[in-house]
Amino acid sequence: MADALFRSNRYPGFRILGSMTVDRARASYLADGVLVIPEGLVLLELKDHWGRIEIPLESGADMRPERRKPERNPVNKLKTALRHFSGWVPDLPLDHWQRKMAAVVFTNPGAQVFGVRASGQVDAAPLISGEVMVAGTARFPALLADFLKPFRSQSKGGRVRLLSPAEIEEVAGRLAAGQEEEAEDPEAWRIGSYSFDRKPAQETGYHALHTGRSNRGKPVLLKHYRLKSLMRGDRDAALAALGREAEILSELPQDPRLERLLGHGEDGDAYYVILEAVQAPDLDQWLGGDPPRAERLAILRDLAELLALLAEADVVHRGITPKSLRVRDGRPVLTGFELARLDSVATLLVDARRLFDQQYQAREVFVGGVLGPATDSYSLGALAIRMLAGTLPFRDFQELAVRRGKPGFWEKIAAGMALPPSAAADVKRLLSPDPIQRPTGRALVDLVSGWS
Numbered sequence: 001m002a003d004a005l006f007r008s009n010r011y012p013g014f015r016i017l018g019s020m021t022v023d024r025a026r027a028s029y030l031a032d033g034v035l036v037i038p039e040g041l042v043l044l045e046l047k048d049h050w051g052r053i054e055i056p057l058e059s060g061a062d063m064r065p066e067r068r069k070p071e072r073n074p075v076n077k078l079k080t081a082l083r084h085f086s087g088w089v090p091d092l093p094l095d096h097w098q099r100k101m102a103a104v105v106f107t108n109p110g111a112q113v114f115g116v117r118a119s120g121q122v123d124a125a126p127l128i129s130g131e132v133m134v135a136g137t138a139r140f141p142a143l144l145a146d147f148l149k150p151f152r153s154q155s156k157g158g159r160v161r162l163l164s165p166a167e168i169e170e171v172a173g174r175l176a177a178g179q180e181e182e183a184e185d186p187e188a189w190r191i192g193s194y195s196f197d198r199k200p201a202q203e204t205g206y207h208a209l210h211t212g213r214s215n216r217g218k219p220v221l222l223k224h225y226r227l228k229s230l231m232r233g234d235r236d237a238a239l240a241a242l243g244r245e246a247e248i249l250s251e252l253p254q255d256p257r258l259e260r261l262l263g264h265g266e267d268g269d270a271y272y273v274i275l276e277a278v279q280a281p282d283l284d285q286w287l288g289g290d291p292p293r294a295e296r297l298a299i300l301r302d303l304a305e306l307l308a309l310l311a312e313a314d315v316v317h318r319g320i321t322p323k324s325l326r327v328r329d330g331r332p333v334l335t336g337f338e339l340a341r342l343d344s345v346a347t348l349l350v351d352a353r354r355l356f357d358q359q360y361q362a363r364e365v366f367v368g369g370v371l372g373p374a375t376d377s378y379s380l381g382a383l384a385i386r387m388l389a390g391t392l393p394f395r396d397f398q399e400l401a402v403r404r405g406k407p408g409f410w411e412k413i414a415a416g417m418a419l420p421p422s423a424a425a426d427v428k429r430l431l432s433p434d435p436i437q438r439p440t441g442r443a444l445v446d447l448v449s450g451w452s
Helices: 002-007 074-088 140-152 165-183 235-251 283-287 293-312 350-355 363-367 373-389 397-403 409-416 421-430 441-449
Strands: 015-023 026-037 040-047 051-056 101-106 111-116 122-124 127-129 132-136 189-191 194-196 208-214 219-226 261-267 270-276 325-328 331-334
Touching: 002 140, 015 165, 026 165, 040 074, 051 074, 074 101, 074 132, 101 140, 111 127, 111 132, 132 140, 194 219, 235 261, 283 325, 283 373, 293 331, 293 373, 293 441, 363 397, 373 409, 373 421, 373 441, 409 421, 421 441
Parallel strands: 040 101, 051 111, 101 132
Antiparallel strands: 015 026, 026 040, 111 122, 127 132, 189 194, 194 208, 208 219, 219 270, 261 270, 325 331
């Protein structure tokens, strides 16, 4: 569902929050998630069934999946939950109707869903029953837009107040905070030989980042992932996915250009990773000091060497941006391996995509395709332009696709980077839409080492 929403431009800044306790007084009202879009909140119930499925649309009778026992009616469940959910969030800046929408989403393409009316009429999905839509994932964005039309007419004065991306983040943060209020422990938070600030220094919707110290006073960082908000009902799958960051860092050779793993494990209903706190400015901060060109080139060459090392280990970082790079003692330090891939096994969960800076990520990260060392080569190409030219002349891979074929485009970029015209072909290859065209490993090192 998230992939379909990302491919659509209908809902800028959308967020998905997992596993919501809709009514605190009645914990049984548990929804699979909440979709926050410009139009408001959509309560979610997700089903991975296949085959023929019949759902009574106008009663509380059970849903009847083919070859499976009857299950609780998800449409009726959402209608009940909405009555509590709309009252649970009265202080959000939304019209009443913007808190009264829900969707049952069937994620398996093999599902054949039918709705049964009280009259006995049977209709195939997509379906609408009051404030609940029933649909699959493939056409979800367009179907949701049609579903919303009659709701939009209920706005005060006939004008819809759409949430901006910043307001969506605020609403999502307040919803998530409401889930965690009662879970806070007023005592000092300790894990092993480390103590951490209870209040997160940063929250991404994917994990909370806490600062802390070891018993000897060494600064450390804790990434804390709430399992219930990431993957309801499949704890083992969530743990296997999140454990990839620790696995990757533990298997890579010790290198000063990589953040150090200090510990990992489970903590109640959460998974954690403890890392060294790299006490150094990120790349944007470092560039703000206007370092000499020779130092910028040295950082790029060092980073190319590091990417060659990762390629040999079959690791793809796929989240390289100025924020994931620190500059310590004149050398790059790569952080943020929670988005990495090891042997083609993803660690990426839905809300992790919010950590991506699209200016620095290749097309295949967002629209699908094979991720490999060439994915990180694209990021290095974008970073090279940022470091040597000052700014990137495109916002994302889509804008680059429009501009890349214009006469003189790459020559102008090379000139802005103070590279000879012949280097235009190098930069063009690094940012090619085809991963096969991008240099990797030693070829990447040789290319960057040729710049002066």
